[in-house]
Amino acid sequence: MVSTPASLTDVEVSSSINLVGRAPSGPDGPRTVERVGEPGGSCTDMSRSDGAIIVEHLTKRFGDRVAFDDVSFDVGYGEVFGFLGPNGAGKTTMVRTLGTLIAPTSGAATVAGIELRPENGPAIRSRISIMPEFPGLYLRLTVAENLELFARLYRLSDPQYRIERVLRAVNLIDRTNDLCRSLSKGLRQRAALARALLSDPAVLFLDEPTSGLDPVATREVHELITALEDRGVTIFLTTHRLEEAERLCHRVAILSTTLRLVGRPLELRQQLLTRNLDVRTRTDLDDPGKMFGGLVDVEGWEQVLPGLYRLTVVDPDATAPVVARTLVGAGVDILSIAESRRSLEDVYLELIDEDVEVKRR
Numbered sequence: 001m002v003s004t005p006a007s008l009t010d011v012e013v014s015s016s017i018n019l020v021g022r023a024p025s026g027p028d029g030p031r032t033v034e035r036v037g038e039p040g041g042s043c044t045d046m047s048r049s050d051g052a053i054i055v056e057h058l059t060k061r062f063g064d065r066v067a068f069d070d071v072s073f074d075v076g077y078g079e080v081f082g083f084l085g086p087n088g089a090g091k092t093t094m095v096r097t098l099g100t101l102i103a104p105t106s107g108a109a110t111v112a113g114i115e116l117r118p119e120n121g122p123a124i125r126s127r128i129s130i131m132p133e134f135p136g137l138y139l140r141l142t143v144a145e146n147l148e149l150f151a152r153l154y155r156l157s158d159p160q161y162r163i164e165r166v167l168r169a170v171n172l173i174d175r176t177n178d179l180c181r182s183l184s185k186g187l188r189q190r191a192a193l194a195r196a197l198l199s200d201p202a203v204l205f206l207d208e209p210t211s212g213l214d215p216v217a218t219r220e221v222h223e224l225i226t227a228l229e230d231r232g233v234t235i236f237l238t239t240h241r242l243e244e245a246e247r248l249c250h251r252v253a254i255l256s257t258t259l260r261l262v263g264r265p266l267e268l269r270q271q272l273l274t275r276n277l278d279v280r281t282r283t284d285l286d287d288p289g290k291m292f293g294g295l296v297d298v299e300g301w302e303q304v305l306p307g308l309y310r311l312t313v314v315d316p317d318a319t320a321p322v323v324a325r326t327l328v329g330a331g332v333d334i335l336s337i338a339e340s341r342r343s344l345e346d347v348y349l350e351l352i353d354e355d356v357e358v359k360r361r
C-alpha cells in the first residue's frame with residue numbers, strides 16, 4: 001500500500017509525461033472481487049485510518065430522484081480507483097458530493113483524511129482537486145490567464161512557479177499565451193487538468209477525463225494519469241470506458257445507482273469471467289435437469305440454443321472431465337465442452353442491465 005498522501009511539490013514535472021504503455025501497478029487492494037451486498041462483502045480490508053477516501057452508506061437524492069443509494073467503498077492513498085457506470089449512474093454526483101460541492105442526503109464519508117461535514121469543506125477542498133466533466137475554462141482568456149485567475153481564487157503561494165510547473169506537466173507550455181478558445185478539445189482538457197493540479201492535490205477527482213477525445217489525445221491523458229500515479233497522487237476516475245478502467249485503475253467499482261461490484265480489473269476477469277462451461281451435444285438431451293442437476297460441481301444450467309447448454313460451475317477445469325464422463329456414460333454424443341469467457345464488458349452490462357431496463361420503463 002502506498003501509505004503517504006501525495007504532493008506534487010516534488011514532482012519532476014518535465015519528465016512526467018513521457019511514460020508510455022506501462023501496465024498499471026500499485027497498491028495492494030483487496031484480494032477478492034466483491035459483489036456488493038453479498039454476505040460478508042465489505043468493500044475493502046483497509047482500516048478507516050488508511051483510506052484516502054472512505055465512503056459509508058452514502059446516499060444522495062434530488063427530491064424523489066435517487067442519484068446513488070447506500071454506497072460504501074474505500075480508496076487507499078496512492079490508488080487509482082475507477083468509478084464505472086452508465087449515463088445517469090450517479091458518478092458525477094458522487095464526485096460533487098465527495099468534493100464538498102453538494103451535501104449527501106445520508107451516510108458518512110472521509111475525504112483526504114477529513115470527515116465530510118459542512119464545516120470541514122474548506123479543509124477538504126484545500127487537499128483535493130476536481131477536474132469536471134466539462135473543462136469550464138474562460139475561453140476569452142489565455143491559458144496562463146485562466147490559471148492565474150484560479151491560482152488567485154485558491155490563494156496559492158508562488159503562482160507563477162506553480163503555473164509553469166503544471167503547464168510543463170501537461171505538456172502545454174508552448175501554448176501558455178494562447179487564448180483557450182483557440183485550443184482543441186484535447187488541449188482544453190489538458191489545460192483543465194493543469195488547473196486541477198495547481199494546488200498540489202493529495203486526492204484528484206477526474207470526471208470522465210477522456211470523454212470526447214480522439215485516441216491520441218486519450219492516450220496522452222492516460223499517460224498523464226499514469227505519471228501522477230507514479231508520484232503517489234490518489235486518483236478517483238469516473239468513466240464509462242471499460243478499457244480505460246482496466247488500463248489505468250488498481251481497482252474499479254461498478255455503480256448503477258447502487259454499487260454492484262468492487263475489485264481489481266484482473267480479478268474481475270479471473271473470478272467473474274470463467275465460471276461457465278458451454279457443453280455442445282449432437283442432439284438435445286432428454287432430461288438435462290437430471291443429467292446436470294446430479295453433478296455436485298454444477299451450480300446451475302440453462303439451455304442457450306438447441307444442443308447448447310451453459311453450466312455455472314465453480315472450477316471449470318475440474319468440472320469439465322466430470323461432465324464429459326457423465327455424458328459419455330449416458331451415451332450422449334459430445335461435440336465440445338469449453339469454458340465460456342465473457343468479456344469484462346459482458347459482465348458490466350449484465351450488472352447494470354436490469355437497472356437500466358427498469359429506468360427506461
Ligand SMILES: Nc1ncnc2c1ncn2[C@@H]1O[C@H](COP(=O)(O)OP(=O)(O)OP(=O)(O)O)[C@@H](O)[C@H]1O
Binds near residue numbers: 066067086087089091
Ligand atoms: N442537480 C440535480 N438535480 C436533480 N437531479 C440531478 C441533479 N444532478 C444529477 N441529477 C440526477 O442524478 C442522477 C445521476 O446523475 P449523474 O450526473 O451523477 O450521473 P453520471 O453517472 O455522472 O452520468 P453521465 O455518465 O451521463 O455523466 C441522474 O438521474 C441525474 O438526472
Ligand SMILES: [Mg+2]
Binds near residue numbers: 091093
Ligand atoms: Mg457524469
